[in-house]
Amino acid sequence: MTTALRRLRNYIDGEFRDAADGRTTEVVNPATGEAYATAPLSGAADVDAAMAAAEAAFPAWRDLIPAERQKVLLKVADRFEERAEELIAAESENCGKPIGLVRSEEIPPMVDQIRFFAGAARMLEGRSAGEYMDGFTSIIRREPVGVCAQVAPWNYPMMMAVWKFAPALAAGNTVVIKPSDTTPASTVLIADIIGSVLDELGHSRGVFNVICGDRETGRLMVEHKVPAMASITGSVRAGMQVAESASKDLKRVHLELGGKAPVVVFEDTDIAKAVEDISVAGYFNAGQDCTAATRVLVHESIHDEFVAALAKAASETKTGAVDDEDVLYGPLNNANQLKQVKGFIERLPAHAKIEAGGEQVGEKGYFFAPTVVSGLKQDDEIVQHEVFGPVITVQPFSDEKQAVQWANDVEYALASSVWTKDHARAMRMSRSLDFGCVWINTHIPLVAEMPHGGFKKSGYGKDLSSYGFDDYTRIKHVMTSLDG
Structure with a gap:
């Protein structure tokens, strides 16, 4: 029937x-x-x-x-x-x-x-x-x-x-x-x-x-x-x-x-707190957010520790039924979007490493696992283009100059965030980042009184x-x- x-x-x-x-x-x-x-x-x-x-x-x-x-x-x-x-x-x-x-x-x-x-x-x-x-x-x-x-x-x-x-x-x-x-x-x-x-x-x-x-x-x-x-x-x-x-x-x-928000994490950051906030900001709404925290640039001195912690957070993040109170996000919106996200993962270069997730989950619907990808280069497709899915990429940077260069080296310019305890560095980064919004030690909060909008594409x-x-x-x- x-x-x-x-x-x-x-x-x-x-x-x-x-x-x-x-x-x-x-x-x-x-x-x-x-x-x-x-x-x-x-x-x-x-x-x-x-x-x-x-x-x-x-x-x-x-x-x-x-x-x-x-x-x-x-x-x-x-x-x-x-x-x-x-x-x-x-x-x-x-x-x-x-x-x-x-x-x-x-x-x-x-x-x-x-x-x-x-x-x-x-x-x-x-x-x-x-x-x-x-x-x-x-x-x-x-x-x-x-x-x-x-x-x-x-x-x-x-x-x-x-x-x-x-x-x-x-x-x-x-x-x-x-x-x-x-x-x-x-x-x-x-x-x-x-x-x-x-x-x-x-x-x-x-x-x-x-x-x-x-x-x-x-x-x-x-x-x-x-x-x-x-x-x-x-x-x-x-x-x-x-x-x-x-x-x-x-x-x-x-x-x-669209957006491709850089999340710049410096070596003085509280890793546990940053990972907790960034994983939520990256996976909320299945990453289907132009401001999502899905492109992490982390200082090379804490890169391995950060990636391990982020992969663990991804493995503990849940997607599933609409009435499950433990779920952070639901499915991708449609079959075409699921195909697009899968395509980014299937086309990953040999030097990339999937640290967590990377696959569709569930027997029905368009659910995709919380995913972390490391080992990437600046000109890789998944770094340069918007995935619009629950996929967070991680790249190591060596110093502030390189962080700014890589952060700005995309066609999008909607939102960004900086994670550091150094106030002067946070102010320098907020000036140098070419994005319509710069969050400091947070990512994704919006208020009605403040503008939302970007530059470039x-x-x-x-x-x-x-x-x-x-x-x-x-x-x-x-x-x-x-x-x-």
């Missing part, structure tokens, strides 16, 4: 709808490898409808005083708390994530981030008015950019949706957001939450729209004439394609792309913080004559 698949639908102008042409795609639970739902495979007609709804809703939403937009977002945050168990269940099924970790590590920061941007809505700052030419006064207006086309990734589909819609709505923009085709469930649920709040407070539900689909759907969104801005969190390849598509009509683009624009809020605004100069 076959279990009927749940039907997910687009959310356009306050209504849940199938794709106009009826096309669907199956959604698979990565913990089981089995389909549990279908989602629309949206095409041009669906994109047109969503953009029209957002465009129609924009003037009234833009013209609200900030306090009214704040009320909406604060109520959304409250509703996230009230419906937390529904969100947790949806995200766990979406991604195979451990239920307890979604509850403790994702719901609280998401609620906090929504409330942060609710406050930011009332802090639209500009330079003070002044006279810069005799007889004239200049003022600065900070305004929303318009309709925002947003594409969220599959590694944190729920949280990344929050990072996108919260600043956009707070600034007065309207939104059309597309979740990944492998993880649409939680974003569709978010649409139900936001739509109900907009309705209760008397605002157009066209302010927030969700369309499901694949890369072609995303391309149609970015190339559509209506959006003033395109925002994507995804791969470098996807970001380049979005930038190219958006350039055809000069849309503003916000890109948060990690993209441009910031998420979180007032800087992320500013990205969703435009600046207008107004000049008036004092002659009346």
Whole structure:
């Protein structure tokens, strides 16, 4: 007997709808490898409808005083708390994530981030008015950019949706957001939450729209004439394609792309504490995090001791079922990602050594063992390219100069960390590391008040913080004559 698949639908102008042409795609639970739902495979007609709804809703939403937009977002945050168990269940099924970790590590920061941007809505700052030419006064207006086309990734589909819609709505923009085709469930649920709040407070539900689909759907969104801005969190390849598509009509683009975070461990580090923190930061969410601590550079004097301790930590790290409270991470998100991670291991050069893990685990689903690889050279594929899996590489360095050189010698520049008791050295390293974030004696904590975003092929624009809020605004100069 076959279990009927749940039907997910687009959310356009306050209504849940199938794709106009009826096309669907199956959604698979990565913990089981089995389909549990279908989602629309949206095409041009669906994109047109969503953009029209957002465009129609924009003037009234833009013209609200900030306090009214704040009320909406604060109520959304409250509703996230009230419906937390529904969100947790949806995200766990979406991604195979451990239920307890979604509850403790994702719901609280998401609620906090929504409330942060609710406050930011009332802090639209500009330079003070002044006279810069005799007889004239200049003022600065900070305004929303318009309709925002947003594409969220599959590694944190729920949280990344929050990072996108919260600043956009707070600034007065309207939104059309597309979740990944492998993880649409939680974003569709978010649409139900936001739509109900907009309705209760008397605002157009066209302010927030969700369309499901694949890369072609995303391309149609970015190339559509209506959006003033395109925002994507995804791969470098996807970001380049979005930038190219958006350039055809000069849309503003916000890109948060890949990472290859260096973790620089000096000889004065407390090895046991560093290994404990780095293993969690490397394996959390199955290493499917652009900031994951997966590229360790350790001083040669403590290299062997560090590798042995890290391999032991890997062997004690558990992956498995969503309801197992001892599990640190769940499966890789999809079959293609499992194939990619396996490929990196299969292509390791002869001089590399697998110290722990290195294989798929479990009889079903896309689980991969916590892995440590040593003996690598700087130009090896696994050092230079993002694995996006539970794989930590380790290289020995001889001195601070070499550590900086190797740390910066990748195409990505999102996040990094330095581990040392020497304050002056930590300050030198934070200056020299060419990454958007440098953590010192820690790795991966994020707060709503501080920006997240990188350089080079990690993209441009910031998420979180007032800087992320500013990205969703435009600046207008107004000049008036004092002659009346």
